[in-house]
Amino acid sequence: MTNPAQTISVIVPCRNERDFIEPFCRSVAAQAVPDGWALEVLIADGLSDDGTRERLSAFCAQDTVT
Numbered sequence: 001m002t003n004p005a006q007t008i009s010v011i012v013p014c015r016n017e018r019d020f021i022e023p024f025c026r027s028v029a030a031q032a033v034p035d036g037w038a039l040e041v042l043i044a045d046g047l048s049d050d051g052t053r054e055r056l057s058a059f060c061a062q063d064t065v066t
Contacts, residue, residue, distance in 0.1 A: 005037060005038045006037045006038070007038045007040055008038070009040050010028055010040070012024070014044070014045055015048050016048045016049065017048065017050075018048070018050045021055055021059070022055055022059055
C-alpha cells in the first residue's frame with residue numbers, strides 16, 4: 001500500500017484584485033513542491049465587481065495542470 005500524497009493548500013480571500021490576481025496565480029503556479037506532494041489553490045472571491053472573477057476564470061481555463 002502506498003502513502004497518499006501530502007497536500008499544500010494555499011487559501012486566499014480576495015475582493016477587487018483584478019490587477020494582482022493573475023501575477024499572484026502565476027507566482028503560486030511557479031512554486032516547486034517536493035516529490036509526492038500536491039499543491040492546491042483555493043481562492044474565495046468576496047463579490048468582486050472589478051473583473052477579478054473574469055480574469056481568474058480566464059487564467060484557470062488556460063491552466064493545463066489537473
